Amino acid sequence: MIRFTHNILLITLSFFLLTGCSNQEKETQDPEKNLILAITKCSKLYTVQYNVHKVVTFDDIVSIKGSIFSEKFSFTIPGDRKIAIPIDATIKGFIDFSNFNEQNITMNGEEITITLPDPQIVMTSSKIDHAGMKEYLSWNRTKFDEKEKEDYLKQGIASILSNMKNTDIIERSRINAFNTIQPILLAAGYKTENIHIYFRNEIEKNAHQDELFFNLITHN
Amino acid sequence: MKKIFIPKAIIMSPIFWILLVIGFALLYFTKNFEIKKTDKIAETAIDITAIKDISEWEFLTIQREEFIDTTLRSKELACIYTGTIRLGLNMRHAKKKWAVCSHDTARLELPAIEILDNNFIDEASTRTFHSKGNISASLKEGMYREAKRQMKAKALTPENIRTAEENAKDQFSRLFKNLGFKVVLIQMEECIE
Numbered sequence: 001m002i003r004f005t006h007n008i009l010l011i012t013l014s015f016f017l018l019t020g021c022s023n024q025e026k027e028t029q030d031p032e033k034n035l036i037l038a039i040t041k042c043s044k045l046y047t048v049q050y051n052v053h054k055v056v057t058f059d060d061i062v063s064i065k066g067s068i069f070s071e072k073f074s075f076t077i078p079g080d081r082k083i084a085i086p087i088d089a090t091i092k093g094f095i096d097f098s099n100f101n102e103q104n105i106t107m108n109g110e111e112i113t114i115t116l117p118d119p120q121i122v123m124t125s126s127k128i129d130h131a132g133m134k135e136y137l138s139w140n141r142t143k144f145d146e147k148e149k150e151d152y153l154k155q156g157i158a159s160i161l162s163n164m165k166n167t168d169i170i171e172r173s174r175i176n177a178f179n180t181i182q183p184i185l186l187a188a189g190y191k192t193e194n195i196h197i198y199f200r201n202e203i204e205k206n207a208h209q210d211e212l213f214f215n216l217i218t219h220n
Numbered sequence: 221m222k223k224i225f226i227p228k229a230i231i232m233s234p235i236f237w238i239l240l241v242i243g244f245a246l247l248y249f250t251k252n253f254e255i256k257k258t259d260k261i262a263e264t265a266i267d268i269t270a271i272k273d274i275s276e277w278e279f280l281t282i283q284r285e286e287f288i289d290t291t292l293r294s295k296e297l298a299c300i301y302t303g304t305i306r307l308g309l310n311m312r313h314a315k316k317k318w319a320v321c322s323h324d325t326a327r328l329e330l331p332a333i334e335i336l337d338n339n340f341i342d343e344a345s346t347r348t349f350h351s352k353g354n355i356s357a358s359l360k361e362g363m364y365r366e367a368k369r370q371m372k373a374k375a376l377t378p379e380n381i382r383t384a385e386e387n388a389k390d391q392f393s394r395l396f397k398n399l400g401f402k403v404v405l406i407q408m409e410e411c412i413e
Contacts, residue, residue, distance in 0.1 A: 038282075038283045039280065039282050040280070041383065041387045042278055042281055043277070043278070043391045045276070045277055046274055046276040046336070047274060047275065048271065048272070049272040051268070051269045051271075052267065052269065053266070053268075054264065055264060056261050056264075057262045057264060058261050058262065060258055061257075062255065062257050062258075063255075063256045064253075065253075065256065066250045066252050067252050068246065068250045069249060092274070097391065100395070101394075101398065105398050107400065123342070124304065124339070125303075125343075126344040127364075128344065130357035130358075131357040133357070147348065150346070150347065150348065153344040154344065155261045157344045157345075159261070159264075159266075164266075176273050176274070176275070179273075187317070187321055188321050188399050188400075188401070189321055
């Protein structure tokens with residue numbers, strides 16, 4: 001009996017020693033706190049900024065459906081479980097000059113024609129109004145956890161970017177790009193009437209890139 | 221002292237057994253049982269609060285994550301903040317005649333490299349690593365400010381500023397050479413942040 005107890009103690013002690021070692025290893029293998037994701041050289045001209053406000057709302061309605069003795073039934077769980085999260089986002093329109101080269105410029109005597117890529121849009125920042133966040137909960141419903149709030153915010157940002165396509169941000173971006181590039185060409189000695197600035201018609205391609213960029217932001 | 225026999229009393233009660241049988245019968249005869257839960261936010265309009273015409277050239281993008289944690293009495297919160305710091309030139313800060321061209325030479329006087337927008341954190345993408353207790357709004361605001369401070373300090377290094385300056389000179393030089401100028405002389409103001 002004593003020998004049996006002794007063996008059990010030895011096994012238990014060994015177990016704790018092993019798990020202790022692996023925990024220590026886990027601590028030393030923890031990634032560094034502050035992480036640089038990417039440092040990228042680029043050449044982008046931002047020409048317009050939209051400040052946008054949205055109140056993300058979610059109403060958690062739980063309904064139970066089924067049928068008993070061929071009679072259908074459906075009822076909702078009573079009680080409120082709602083949340084409203086105000087957020088502010090900054091959206092900018094920009095021209096990407098990364099691939100801009102001599103092929104984008106055509107000089108014909110005193111006339112100059114520049115073809116620019118079509119503007120793209122990007123969300124550069126978002127801010128949650130924590131003080132303005134409101135939860136409405138009945139006694140029988142649970143509080144919202146942080147993971148749920150993160151999910152609603154992601155949907156909110158997707159909704160903002162989707163709605164931006166219905167605004168005139170692209171058109172404004174084009175006009176302002178023209179107003180930025182034209183003075184450069186005037187300084188270079190060209191006359192106003194001899195300056196022609198066009199945009200490549202790549203709306204579909206740019207829309208795809210907006211989605212990719214949005215995905216990059218949300219998954220970082 | 222009297223002993224309390226509540227559990228046995230309930231089990232011996234005929235009402236308990238009637239309810240149990242009804243419950244099982246309902247479960248047995250119920251078909252297509254479905255619990256449906258809302259998973260989408262409500263569709264609401266966006267409110268455009270401001271539109272600004274800007275002229276900002278971005279030459280270096282620094283994407284960072286900051287792990288910020290805090291403990292206050294019984295409350296604990298640890299979050300990972302994501303931000304994108306953009307270094308470049310704000311042409312609104314340039315002189316009126318920043319580009320002077322004559323014959324085949326272009327002389328450019330560019331403003332200093334700066335952080336183009338001091339709002340660079342995407343707070344909506346913040347990931348909560350650990351949460352305990354009822355976290356107040358002021359605590360979250362404090363963590364956001366700390367994340368911003370740390371990101372700014374780590375992004376605005378002499379090395380990054382130098383890289384952005386070199387890229388700016390390279391891009392403007394290329395632009396003016398493509399416009400036909402053989403010599404492009406660039407002077408930039410020093411970054412003082």
